[in-house]
Amino acid sequence: MSAGYTIAYVGWFCAMVAGLLLFLYGFLVIRKWSSNRTKERIRQWTALMEQPDSPLEQYLRDGTRSRRIVPRRKWQFAALENYLFHQVILSGMQTEIERISRLVAELYSDVYRKSLQERNWTVRMNALALIGLFQLKGIENNVLDLAFNRKTGDTEKWSAIRVLALLRNPDIVDVMVTEDAKHETDYISEHMYRSVLIVMPADLLEELIARSGEVRESLRLNLIDVLRIRNIRSERVLAWFERLLADPSEECRIRAMKALANFGYMTEEAESAFLEASKEWRTYSWPMRLMTARLMAEVRNPDFVPILEQMMGDQAYLVRIEAGRSILKYADGAAKLRQIASFHPDRFAREAAEEMLEQGEGGVADAG
Numbered sequence: 001m002s003a004g005y006t007i008a009y010v011g012w013f014c015a016m017v018a019g020l021l022l023f024l025y026g027f028l029v030i031r032k033w034s035s036n037r038t039k040e041r042i043r044q045w046t047a048l049m050e051q052p053d054s055p056l057e058q059y060l061r062d063g064t065r066s067r068r069i070v071p072r073r074k075w076q077f078a079a080l081e082n083y084l085f086h087q088v089i090l091s092g093m094q095t096e097i098e099r100i101s102r103l104v105a106e107l108y109s110d111v112y113r114k115s116l117q118e119r120n121w122t123v124r125m126n127a128l129a130l131i132g133l134f135q136l137k138g139i140e141n142n143v144l145d146l147a148f149n150r151k152t153g154d155t156e157k158w159s160a161i162r163v164l165a166l167l168r169n170p171d172i173v174d175v176m177v178t179e180d181a182k183h184e185t186d187y188i189s190e191h192m193y194r195s196v197l198i199v200m201p202a203d204l205l206e207e208l209i210a211r212s213g214e215v216r217e218s219l220r221l222n223l224i225d226v227l228r229i230r231n232i233r234s235e236r237v238l239a240w241f242e243r244l245l246a247d248p249s250e251e252c253r254i255r256a257m258k259a260l261a262n263f264g265y266m267t268e269e270a271e272s273a274f275l276e277a278s279k280e281w282r283t284y285s286w287p288m289r290l291m292t293a294r295l296m297a298e299v300r301n302p303d304f305v306p307i308l309e310q311m312m313g314d315q316a317y318l319v320r321i322e323a324g325r326s327i328l329k330y331a332d333g334a335a336k337l338r339q340i341a342s343f344h345p346d347r348f349a350r351e352a353a354e355e356m357l358e359q360g361e362g363g364v365a366d367a368g
Contacts, residue, residue, distance in 0.1 A: 042082070077107070101137070147164070147179075194222055233263065250288060279307065290316070309323075320352035323352075324337060341357060
């Protein structure tokens, strides 16, 4: 190969590379320009829609529809979706959220249905998030299909179940019980359980209580905690908590006591059974002894006081302190602690009583 031919070949190759780079540079410049132009259009459109007299704001206020709301171009669909997304997050008015939901259902239902069938995981997860946020009705079957697809991973599956809970789907209890049974030997994270339970309507949570015997302990534990956290109070919830005090699982009993302490009330029959069982408090684990003392503080049955006085001599420091704190909540509680500090045969009990009295002087007075 001659030197001239080699130089010409190298020059031709360099020219091709330079041309390709120039083409790519031009493509990126045009793409950036187009992206900036779209962003500017969206910004201007959003600024117009944010005006108090805009057709979109008027629709959100009183439901008056205008043709100018309906998007005609792709960027307008994106702008409207983004605007409604932020509006739902900021709005506290249910009527406004319902109007947004109707509008989204009309304009985006088909888009989200297609997105749920996309191969891209991120696209499907974003669609689920928006369906739940907008409380989009009429798309539940598509969400169910995704939840029960054997190829769907746990994170996506429980995201779909959470959406069903947000949509108040009546089948959600069956879905949770069925899904829990499928994982008889598998681990389901606490986050997955709670992400669903925390948004389930109270009436459906009570249906789940009725079927709590069909699910694993992990789901029952999270159900107890969510009912307590959401402060859901009903006769069915109270009755379930009281039944759980006799549950074979100690962890269930502990969490039920914590929930009942939050309730601050027990039926007379349950109080009597709890009092009788608590006479064996020395056989309990220390977390259960601590929670027993805490529940006695909130229910405040005078018959509990002798047991609390005994618990002041518990070998666990936290239990002694909890017992002392509980006694302070009763009538003449400080007087009882002074007596314990002076005459209790156990040195640790006397020290715990003195410590609680010192704390009580800062703000705790006799309830009587």
